[in-house]
Amino acid sequence: MxxxxxxxxxxxxxxxxxxxxxxxxxxxxxxxxxxxxxxxxxxxxxxxxxxxxxxxxxxxxxxxxxxxxxxxxxxxxxxxxxxxxxxxxxxxxxxxxxxxxxxxxxxxxxxxxxxxxxxxxxxxxxxxxxxxxxxxxxxxxxxxxxxxxxxxxxxxxxxxxxxRYIHRELTKVSDIVGSRSYPMAEVAECADPPGWQLLLRNTDGTQVAEATIGRPVDGTGVLWWISTNPAHRGRGLGRRLLEQCFDQLASNGAREVIAYVDDDAPPGDPKRDRTAANRLYDSMGFAEIDRLxxxxxxx
Missing domain, CATH: 3.40.630.30 (Gcn5-related N-acetyltransferase (GNAT))
Structure with a gap:
């Protein structure tokens, strides 16, 4: 030594x-x-x-x-x-x-x-x-x-x-679980990261929104990614898909959910603009814990 x-x-x-x-x-x-x-x-x-x-x-x-x-x-x-x-x-x-x-x-x-x-x-x-x-x-x-x-x-x-590192308790998820008021996305398991991918398709089969969530660890789930096709934004699909993510996580033992937002895009970069995403997270009860x-x- x-x-x-x-x-x-x-x-x-x-x-x-x-x-x-x-x-x-x-x-x-x-x-x-x-x-x-x-x-x-x-x-x-x-x-x-x-x-x-x-x-x-x-x-x-x-x-x-x-x-x-x-x-x-x-x-x-x-x-x-x-x-x-x-x-x-x-x-x-x-x-x-x-x-x-x-x-x-x-x-x-x-x-x-x-x-x-x-x-x-x-x-x-x-x-x-x-x-x-x-x-x-x-x-x-x-x-x-x-x-x-x-x-x-x-x-x-x-x-x-x-x-941006954000967090939301799922103790109030009772108003979400079982309501099924959102579009029902297809749910498939994924290995990297371990969890599920949720895909929301139009009636013609085209994908309009997607999300990836992590299998809960000690009661904590992770929202790794959520996105809505630009042509279908402004219709509340992101909110309802996020509700289904909460449902999936809570149904599998999550008591809280965390997320990471890469909102460090330089001004004028529309592909990396997370303004709408942050607005959605804030409106759905997430709170910022720290900056990474x-x-x-x-x-």
Missing amino acids: ATKTLGPATHLSARPYEVADKAAVLNLVNADRLHGQPLTTAVMLSDALATRSPVDSGWWAELEPSRTDVVHDSTGQVLGVVSYSTRREDGTGLILWMHCREDETVAEALVEHALASLGSPRTVYAFEFASALTLGLEGLPAQARPATRTALEAAGFSGRDVW WSFTRPQ
Whole structure:
């Protein structure tokens, strides 16, 4: 086991993750859990350590096996954890995930250690895609994780506000389940991500709307995608399809639903304009929990 001292002023050292660290690391991860996210389990941690994720799996498959290290104090207490890797194709570095109970000193030590371990001048991204530790958090929740954001920016990373993370309780779904007042979309299971695809067709068989939802995990379902054909917008089809998504999720044990909205489109880009989508989500009871940021440190 190789241990590296991170600086006499901090009294912190780093070493590779060991199986004996599992409980401490799970505690660190779950201390950062956002509203609407399930508790991270040992199975989820095992997948993350193995460089796997049920979400964004294709991106994870492009990486070299990740390294996960812990930072500890002079007594051996684990105070932080960081996982990092490189992309096979171009050698780009990635800080995949890190947790430290938002202790500023530990956050700085984790970032410093990951960058030094990645070595050689290279572009490094941080929080670029979702790990197995969460239910699709594709970025750093900037409001909930200010020390991590500050540590990244102090190390030369620039951040971009990419996603809106929203949440809705399904405790009031009784006015939806069983009403069947919406068009009945075709429902088919899908594997990536695990869940269902809902397709709404016109009388002539053409598709007019679609949605993808995730199978509930510990009572939480995910609305991954919903879209209405531009020629059929303005008729309430999106609202009624969303109602059916709620129905499908609640019928399969969901008590709440989360969603991610990529509303970072530059002005004047109609293909990426999420104004109507955000208006629909807000009107259907979703509330914003945080903004998800990704970071880049150029070579």
